[in-house]
Each structure stands twice: as structure tokens, then as C-alpha cells.
Amino acid sequence: MSRWLLSYDSYDPAAEGVREALCTLGNGYFATRGAAPESVADGVHYPGTYVAGVYNRLTSQVAGRSVDNEDLVNTPDWTALTFRIGPEGPWFDLDAAHRAGHLLSYRQELDMRRGVLTRIVRLTDPAGRCTQITQRRLVSMDQPHLAAMETAVLPENWSGPLQVRCRLDGRVRNTGVARYRGLSNRHLEVDEICEHGDVLCLRTTTVTSRIGVATAVRVRSAAETGRRLLREPQAATWELSLDAVQGTPVTVEKVAAIATSRDHAIEECAIAARRWAERAGSFDELLERHVLAWDRLWRRCQIRVDHDDTQRILNLHMFHLLQTVSEHSVDLDVGVPARGLHGEAYRGHVFWDELFILPFLAMRFPEIARALLMYRWRRLPEARWAARRAGLRGACYPWQSGSDGTEQTQRLHLNPRSGRWLPDHTHLQRHVGLAIAYNVWRFHEATGDTEFLAEYGAEMLLEIARYFADLAVYNRVEDRYEIRGVMGPDEYHDAYPDRDEPGLDNNAYTNVMTAWVLRRALEVLALLPPEREAELREDLMLTRGELEHFEEVARKLKVPFHDGVISQFEGYGELEELDWEGYRARYGDIRRLDRILEAEGDTVNRYKASKQPDVLMLCYLLSPGELGSVLTGLGVDSGPDLIPRTIRYYLPRTCDGSSLSAVVHAWILARTGDADSWRFFQEALHSDIADIQGGTTAEGIHLGAMAGTVDLVQRCYAGISTCGDTLCIDPRPPKEITALRLGLRYRGHWGIDLACDHERLRVRVRPSAASPIRVAHAGRSAVIDPGGCWEVPL
Known part of the structure; x- marks a missing residue:
């Protein structure tokens, strides 16, 4: 074929x-x-x-x-x-x-x-x-x-x-x-x-x-x-x-x-x-x-693996990504709809899926990635107004965005299994703002686009940091800051089973990523030209006291624990265990466990069961070193067993009700050397082409998952990451792939070719007038001139 x-x-x-x-x-x-x-x-x-x-x-x-x-x-x-x-x-x-x-x-x-x-x-x-x-x-x-x-x-x-x-x-x-x-x-x-x-x-x-x-x-x-x-x-x-x-x-x-x-x-x-x-x-x-x-x-989209069916589906995923956002999108002031321009599911709204899409674009089509970030910047005034209505400073971005940046999340949703219309609380996923700030930072690392950072990116990042610093409430008894009344990426849990009001307290993903964003906010000012730094401080009325508050919150946000693992949110450990085998025996496919339980008159809020990775998203977004640094800065003892133990705890308690779930699990397991990474990768690859979720593909493709599979090959199996001004490469291809080749754009270079197998890594920089680049692998680094090559054993 x-x-x-x-x-x-x-x-x-x-x-x-x-x-x-x-x-x-x-x-x-x-x-x-x-x-x-x-x-x-x-x-x-x-x-x-x-x-x-x-x-x-x-x-x-x-x-x-x-x-x-x-x-x-x-x-x-x-x-x-x-x-x-x-x-x-x-x-x-x-x-x-x-x-x-x-x-x-x-x-x-x-x-x-x-x-x-x-x-x-x-x-x-x-x-x-x-x-x-x-x-x-x-x-x-x-x-x-x-x-x-x-x-x-x-x-x-x-x-x-x-x-x-x-x-x-x-x-x-x-x-x-x-x-x-x-x-x-x-x-x-x-x-x-x-x-x-x-x-x-x-x-x-x-x-x-x-x-x-x-x-x-x-x-x-x-x-x-x-x-x-x-x-x-x-x-x-x-x-x-x-x-x-x-x-x-x-x-x-x-x-x-x-x-x-x-x-x-x-x-x-x-x-x-x-x-x-x-x-x-x-x-x-x-x-x-x-x-x-x-x-x-x-x-400009060279990604080649020596596995025919995998290559065919990767090509399909890149094809649909480029049909949704292309060079023709750059001047349109549009975001990236979660279901592409392929159908009407999610009403064509923009969620946080650019978190999975921008890494691929930033290293091949940085002008498109920049345009998608500009869609967010143009809606910064509306995000500021949303924060102000909540009595907070900064910018509160909506979970679902459309034309003007107002919150477009439906307030009622239909459970097709029960036929009932139910309150929809997913607008409480404030972490979408953290994703936008994360994308701003990673875009700057990948492109070195200091103009974008100075004119637009830094303002967004600082205003998002300001919102989350204000959202955090100080608990004098524990000497900790807490973020209450939100939802995490899990999407199943939207309230405590014994409370009438929606929202959860101290979602670990939200709190840890808030600490990470606050640290980046403190760094970003130092990256700006002094004149622009002074302008931003003046425009945003950003005082030394507020920056000191950023630093304090970044040190004192609460990270809940239970049973020796990071808790998804405070109180998670007190929830009941689900009879996983019983529900699979009765229903077969339990990806939409929330609908099954609601139709039974029950609620997923009672159980330790997640739709998709929540705590584990931290391992997807942050390298082990970054995550360890943030946790250490929060006073958490992040010994060598904490993250592997947390991964083992949540994997069997996730029912993969989202197409993004398999992407994240494949990534995490690849970085820990688990052979199950390939199984999850194949599930993510076939999610749309085989309509694994049973009818959802007809309503529109899952663009985040499609881009996520390509990015998984690029940044996880090929091991590419940006660390300041260094291109770090740590290949970890699964045994099923014996050779991997790809091309990148990076910091002014239109052609960087990478090839690896299980024994050697080769990096070649095509001739150009751009500056030399620094690359690093396993403690070794080199500066490669245009036209040069670097080869190391793995």
C-alpha cells in the first residue's frame, strides 16, 4: 500500500x-x-x-x-x-x-x-x-x-x-x-x-x-x-x-x-x-x-520512519493539519478548531489543542505558529475583561473560543445515552491560559523570535501569570497558596460528590503549571530590550511588589498527595475505586464512562476514574529536569520514584475517553522506556482512520491527536527539545522503528536534517547565511556551522 x-x-x-x-x-x-x-x-x-x-x-x-x-x-x-x-x-x-x-x-x-x-x-x-x-x-x-x-x-x-x-x-x-x-x-x-x-x-x-x-x-x-x-x-x-x-x-x-x-x-x-x-x-x-x-x-514536512503503515498515517495527519492551518491562514485572524475544518463537532470552537499542534508548526512553519498565537493576542482585551468580571487582574482566557474571544463553552450538554440535558461546567478549565503561556515560551525557544516576544508574547505571558497569581488564595494555616473551584484536563471530574457548587480545589496540573508560568514570567522581562521592559512595566502597572508576589506564589502553591503519589486534586484519594472489570464486562467500550454513569443515575465524580491524563500531562509538557525543578521549588520531595510511581497509579485509572489520551500515554511511556509506548502510539495513529471512538470522526477529525502523533515522532522518539539557545536531541525510537529521518527549521535555519537509528545520531545543517547552532546530546554538545555535520553514537 x-x-x-x-x-x-x-x-x-x-x-x-x-x-x-x-x-x-x-x-x-x-x-x-x-x-x-x-x-x-x-x-x-x-x-x-x-x-x-x-x-x-x-x-x-x-x-x-x-x-x-x-x-x-x-x-x-x-x-x-x-x-x-x-x-x-x-x-x-x-x-x-x-x-x-x-x-x-x-x-x-x-x-x-x-x-x-x-x-x-x-x-x-x-x-x-x-x-x-x-x-x-x-x-x-x-x-x-x-x-x-x-x-x-x-x-x-x-x-x-x-x-x-x-x-x-x-x-x-x-x-x-x-x-x-x-x-x-x-x-x-x-x-x-x-x-x-x-x-x-x-x-x-x-x-x-x-x-x-x-x-x-x-x-x-x-x-x-x-x-x-x-x-x-x-x-x-x-x-x-x-x-x-x-x-x-x-x-x-x-x-x-x-x-x-x-x-x-x-x-x-x-x-x-x-x-x-x-x-x-x-x-x-x-x-x-x-x-x-x-x-x-x-x-518542509520531512518525517520518515521505516514502517509503511505508520508512515502513511503520519502523512495523513500532516496532510489534514496543513489543510486546516496553512500559509493562507496567516492573515485571517483565526485559531485552530479542535476538529479542523472537517465537520461541526465542538461547533468549530478553539480549545487548547494548539498545545499539541504548535510544536510541529514552530519547527517547520513558524509564521503559521506565530499567527495562531496572534489570534490569542488579539483576544487579550476580552480575556482581561473576563478576569476583571471575576474580580481578578490579568487575563482569563476562555476554554472554548470562537470569533471574539468570549467564552463559548455550552452551559448545557446532552447525554445521548440518557437523553438528558445536563449542566456543563467545563468552562472552569482555566488551565487553557497556562497552555497559551506555555506555547508563547516554547515558540520563542524554537524560533528565537525576540520581536514577537517583545511586542506580543511577553504581554500575554505576564497577564496570564498575573491572573493565576491573583486566582491563588493564601492559606495561613498551611502557609500555602491554593487555587480553588477549577477543573483539570481530566474533564470528567467537575465537582465534589458532596458539594452543590462546581469546581475542584488544588488540581495538581493547574498548580504546578501555574508555578512554571510564574517562573517564566519572572524570566521574560530579562529577555526584553530595556526600553520594551520599561514600557511593559508601565503599561501593565507591574510593580516590584507584584513580581515578588509572583515569586512567592511560585514557591508556595499547594501540591496535594495521597498514597505516595501526586493527587489529581485535593480529595482525590478519598474517592471510591471503580469496578473497572465489571463495567467493561457490562458495557465493553467505557471510554465515555461519564455518560454511562449518569445514565445509571450515578456520577463519575464519585470515582477515581479519568477521561484522559491529568496529573500525567505534567510529564508530557515538562522534561524530567524541568518538572523536578518546579516541584523542588515548591518544596516537594521529588525523589527518583515519585514520577514513575505516579504514572503507574494513574494509567489503569484512565479510560481514554479522549483522542489525546493515547498520545500523552505513548509519550510518557516512551520517556520511561516502557514498551507499551508503541501500543498507545498505534492507538493514537488509528484513532480517526479506524474511528476508534465509534462515530466521532464523521463529525470532524481530532486535529490535536493527529498533530500529537507527528509531534510524538518529532520530539519524543527523535528526542528533539529546545533548551534556551540549544537544540537538545535525545532519541528514543521504539524497537519497531529502526530508522528515523526528519528535517527542521530552527532559529533562522531552513534546513536541519536529523537521522538516527538505535546506534547513531547524525545532525546536518544545510548551507545558509544563518548563525551556527549549538546542539547537545547526553552531556555532549557541539556548535555546528552551516554546511557542517555532527555524528555521535547512541
Whole structure:
């Protein structure tokens, strides 16, 4: 099997939703699901096109309450196309052909290297006429506003008239997630539909945010003998008449252009979309430039392992990451949706997933990583206001973000197992701010971008540190600071079983990472030019006394313990043990243990059971040396057995209800030399491609987990980390990988090549005008000049 192909050799309606998500094509500006062009949203298929940053808010009635939700909008469907033989024949419908037994063969193939989706269908009809349909589709990585589809109809044993309908459909709604379908879902109103030559243009406006979205399609065929326009209230269709000759393919090209009122340098979005569609080249011309753009991207994304299936899935994961955020995203002021631009799960919101995504981008596309951090910086005023409303200083970032940086976490969520709407307290995951501060620091280490740090990053980091220093409350009895009423990364535990109010006290992950961020805040000022340091101190009214408070809180935050391990939160040790074997025997898959228990009238808050790593996230984000330093600074005796003991304690008490869980476990076990790392790595790799979570992939890929698997190879198995101005390399490849090669960008160098096996490490710096770099491994270090090489035994 090719390392660059994702292919399906039969048609399976039950798997269509997953395939549509995995075969999504995008370019960072917009993405289109891999739905069949003749399909409609019907429970099997779900056509969807999503434009980065196009959100809209609607009000719904839920459980007797008015609830507002902001969603990434499903925009008009540009792909719709079907055909029929003769004026009276049935319109082509893949599902109808499949049910009638008329489907002779089917193949769908995603070429990741070229960014092309191909579908080849052979079928017969009741009259015995055999036809082959070959469709190719692309969303241009060269021209961000363009997409194109080529359909070739080959009459194998017949000749005659052929009719083709190419619709531009504005009747779309957001109905791609079953549990949201009872909510308000019509986000667009159609303003106008107009024709210009062979171009149709549909202009819509989001009903609340008032964003204009224009979609134009140009339809052409050399075999055309006539066409007519069919108008509907919210859609329009070109109906083409063509002559088909046995053995000769009849080709129809459909080119689409999308523009929005958020775009730069346009007069009006409908005018821009129509103009781009008119001026676009043919499918083959667009394809040529598109493939060249992908070639350039893949040259900068070199990660190679000598394990074919692993390499294929890593390529797929990088492919979808680059389709969600690319060079076309840089000027859009958008974050990275947790489910990509591939579906409507999580409403297209931005969580903390850039924690798993930015390390890959920072060492290959630092300009994209910088843009994602700028999305956070532009929403700093809203984060400051959120902190102020809570009576605190600094910046409180939302757990779920959308258009403007206000908290978008739903306040009610549906348990599909019980059918009940329940309070949602996940907005108490204040640790998202810690992730943003962490990303700022790591970006600076990887890139050396002092300008970003001085102008934007330091301000964010200091304001986040200020918020958490204010959030910490001093306990005089224990002479410790405490952070109360929050949720950790676990996401299952949102309250104590004997308390009415939500929130937990002294979540260890939150407290330890707060100490780490406060220490970085104290360091960051020293990295700035004196003039900028003085400006920031003045602008933020940052006093010596407040910085001394940062240092005190960083020394005195409480870290709870029980049974000789770090407690996930204070009181965790008093919770009951779950009957893991009993629940697995009764339910099989218990990844969503919270839903199972709630349906039973119970609550996961009573048990030592986690959805995903919480305390263990500390081992994912911080090196052993960093974690040991923070714990020592907090007065914790972090002897050599504490972390291994804590890892062994929590692993069997985690049910992996999140796609990120396996990534973190694979990382931790790799760093401790545990062979189970490979098993968890394989689970993370196959999470979406095999839809391990049972139906969630169809609602949108899990982008954090996808990027996390690539980053795991890069920073864990290859052992790459940034330590100040040194590139540290400590390879730990699993035995299943005998050779690993990758290329990086680092501090002005566009080409650093690393190769390792289980015996040797080789680092080569490609020739350039950049400064030499310092690399280190196992206590040894070297300065490598451009054009130089360093090789050491492992």
C-alpha cells in the first residue's frame, strides 16, 4: 500500500461519514468534506464547506431555557452534481444504484502527496447500459479562494444524449452532529443569485454576525450542446445537455470561488468570487499549480520512519493539519478548531489543542505558529475583561473560543445515552491560559523570535501569570497558596460528590503549571530590550511588589498527595475505586464512562476514574529536569520514584475517553522506556482512520491527536527539545522503528536534517547565511556551522 494514498475499494454507506471527514480537502482558508457530489444531507452523507473564521450565533430553546451557541458555519454547497442518460432517465444516485445491485465497482482514493480526491464508479442501469464515472476534486493550495472538480462520464456500451445538473445550493444548515440537530441551525440567509456568462454566484449573509459569504461556480464542457438555468428560492442549477458517444468520455469541469466580507483587498465578496471564478484556469491548469504548492509543503514536512503503515498515517495527519492551518491562514485572524475544518463537532470552537499542534508548526512553519498565537493576542482585551468580571487582574482566557474571544463553552450538554440535558461546567478549565503561556515560551525557544516576544508574547505571558497569581488564595494555616473551584484536563471530574457548587480545589496540573508560568514570567522581562521592559512595566502597572508576589506564589502553591503519589486534586484519594472489570464486562467500550454513569443515575465524580491524563500531562509538557525543578521549588520531595510511581497509579485509572489520551500515554511511556509506548502510539495513529471512538470522526477529525502523533515522532522518539539557545536531541525510537529521518527549521535555519537509528545520531545543517547552532546530546554538545555535520553514537 502506498504511503501517500488513502483508498477504499468498495462502497459502504455505514462508513460514508468517516470517509467524508478523512477525505476532506482544504487549504487553510476553507475546506470541503469528501461527500459524493450527487448526495444531500440525509443521515448517510453530509456535504459541508467551512470557511476559517466564519462563525454565527443562534438562540435555541433547551430544557426550558434560552441558550446561545456560536457555530462555525456550513456554507453553500459548491460540489453538487449529478447526471442522467436521456431526458427521461433517473438521475444518478449512488445509494439507489447500490441498493438495486447496479453498482459494478467503486474506488475512492485520496492522494495526499498531490492533494487530490478521485472517485471511480462503474454501474449499470435497468436498460443494461454500463457507465463509468471518474471524478477528481481539489481545493487549491495555490489559490486559496478556489476549488475545482472534474467529472468524466464514459459510456461503455451506449451512445446518446446526456444531461448534467450542477447545482449551487444555499439551503444548507448545520446538521452534521446528531445531538445538535434539535437546536437552531439555519445560519445563512440568501441575498441574491445571479448569472454572468457560464458563472453562477450565490451571495449569503450570516444571520447574526452579518458576515457576507459569496460562492461562485463556473461550469464548462467541450461536449455541451445547450444549457438552461433552473432557479429555486435558495439555489440555482446549470442543466447542461451533451452528446455522449460510446467509448469516449464526456467531461464537465466545475470551478468554485469563495469570498467573504472578512477578506482583504476586495470591493465586495460577490464581485470578488465571480471575478475569481471567471478568471480561473482549467482544471488541469489549477491542478498543476496546486500540486507544485503541495510539493513545496512536503519538502518542509520531512518525517520518515521505516514502517509503511505508520508512515502513511503520519502523512495523513500532516496532510489534514496543513489543510486546516496553512500559509493562507496567516492573515485571517483565526485559531485552530479542535476538529479542523472537517465537520461541526465542538461547533468549530478553539480549545487548547494548539498545545499539541504548535510544536510541529514552530519547527517547520513558524509564521503559521506565530499567527495562531496572534489570534490569542488579539483576544487579550476580552480575556482581561473576563478576569476583571471575576474580580481578578490579568487575563482569563476562555476554554472554548470562537470569533471574539468570549467564552463559548455550552452551559448545557446532552447525554445521548440518557437523553438528558445536563449542566456543563467545563468552562472552569482555566488551565487553557497556562497552555497559551506555555506555547508563547516554547515558540520563542524554537524560533528565537525576540520581536514577537517583545511586542506580543511577553504581554500575554505576564497577564496570564498575573491572573493565576491573583486566582491563588493564601492559606495561613498551611502557609500555602491554593487555587480553588477549577477543573483539570481530566474533564470528567467537575465537582465534589458532596458539594452543590462546581469546581475542584488544588488540581495538581493547574498548580504546578501555574508555578512554571510564574517562573517564566519572572524570566521574560530579562529577555526584553530595556526600553520594551520599561514600557511593559508601565503599561501593565507591574510593580516590584507584584513580581515578588509572583515569586512567592511560585514557591508556595499547594501540591496535594495521597498514597505516595501526586493527587489529581485535593480529595482525590478519598474517592471510591471503580469496578473497572465489571463495567467493561457490562458495557465493553467505557471510554465515555461519564455518560454511562449518569445514565445509571450515578456520577463519575464519585470515582477515581479519568477521561484522559491529568496529573500525567505534567510529564508530557515538562522534561524530567524541568518538572523536578518546579516541584523542588515548591518544596516537594521529588525523589527518583515519585514520577514513575505516579504514572503507574494513574494509567489503569484512565479510560481514554479522549483522542489525546493515547498520545500523552505513548509519550510518557516512551520517556520511561516502557514498551507499551508503541501500543498507545498505534492507538493514537488509528484513532480517526479506524474511528476508534465509534462515530466521532464523521463529525470532524481530532486535529490535536493527529498533530500529537507527528509531534510524538518529532520530539519524543527523535528526542528533539529546545533548551534556551540549544537544540537538545535525545532519541528514543521504539524497537519497531529502526530508522528515523526528519528535517527542521530552527532559529533562522531552513534546513536541519536529523537521522538516527538505535546506534547513531547524525545532525546536518544545510548551507545558509544563518548563525551556527549549538546542539547537545547526553552531556555532549557541539556548535555546528552551516554546511557542517555532527555524528555521535547512541
